[in-house]
Amino acid sequence: MSTDEKILKVAIDMIAKKGFKGATTKQIAEKAAVSEMTLFRHFPNKKKILEAAIDRYYYSFQMKELFEHKLIWDLEKDLLMIAETYHTIMKKNKNVIKIAIQEGHNVQGLNEQVNKHPRQLKELLIKYFEEMKKRGLIIDDDYELTAMNFLYMSYGLFISRSFVQGQTITTLSEDDVIKGSVQVFINHLTPNEVSRGIH
Amino acid sequence: MSTDEKILKVAIDMIAKKGFKGATTKQIAEKAAVSEMTLFRHFPNKKKILEAAIDRYYYSFQMKELFEHKLIWDLEKDLLMIAETYHTIMKKNKNVIKIAIQEGHNVQGLNEQVNKHPRQLKELLIKYFEEMKKRGLIIDDDYELTAMNFLYMSYGLFISRSFVQGQTITTLSEDDVIKGSVQVFINHLTPNEVSRGIH
């Protein structure tokens, strides 16, 4: 791992954990096993370290391409796949998302950046629902509303598991909760007893 | 407003916004319109200010008492009322919740404190569902799972609206989203077409 990368890796972790002010350049250098001087030789100042770290550790995905060939028009399997993909993306970007929550107003464009995935996902879900409707596989509904609720549900789970420590609220596993959430939406979107009695 | 209260009010707002390190005693004093000296005459140190502020501005509720006489065993109305109450509580405690997310590990017992409401609400929901089942008004289900998903949905909505700034993801109003989320769970929990066709 190059010196740059060592520094950025430690920086993103530490800033996510302690905040921008709380993570000192001395500590970052120490934990990255370089001298503080080296750190400032690689980056002009602390702020630029954060910006470079976000740049390096924010993984961007194009939902459309990501899902294009994976949707099989089976509500349960598709929603499950979407939810799981959502969590994979969010976890990859966990540190940047945490930083956006606590430092968003201090970093130009960070909030916009972090909102891109949810927005894309919302659009994808709406289009997916519309197509499913066309195929007669789900009922008519306010798809934006349903998409948002699906997202909020996933988001709540993600935040709760990632950022709220201490005694947990439930012992249910993440996988079980995701599966459960998908079931809720299946029952909501599926006409009559087609899906009833499964659980 | 007493001097103590002026200080604590500004402190909780500013620490929630800028983090513990980011909010300086000088700024707090300034915004509270007292001298910094006065601030230290009222509180021995900065940490104690935060602790006192949390103490003062964390509103604790007993779910059981809160809901005892309000439940009318109509799934839609009850869930709506529960969701709305949830949001009212969370908003009241918004600052403390934000601080818990970013400073939880630095304040003894804060995470536990903040988790109390969700845990209580989970238990309440489970009991509510069980009673509704007894009355033959909802189907059999994994009620803990359903309760958690209802909570995660509400939590996601709350966090998204409260802490994530920047261009919004949807233009739907909070009320509409809440109503929508309740509909999702009604369709999930209600046997067959009883509730179908409403929306």
Place this chain on the structure above:
DNA sequence: GGAGTAAGTTAGTGAGTACTAACAAACATA
């Protein structure tokens, strides 16, 4: 009016923090 209390003012201390200057050591490459 006098005593007690809360607040302001000013000046300062000591510690930490971002960041720099200057020089030396290690290493790779030609």
Place this chain on the structure above:
DNA sequence: TATGTTTGTTAGTACTCACTAACTTACTCC
């Protein structure tokens, strides 16, 4: 061997921050 590049070390600067000491001012209650 010579040279350029990267890193470490040491010492230091300028600044901010939490927190204090000492004195003064304003207000209240008797």
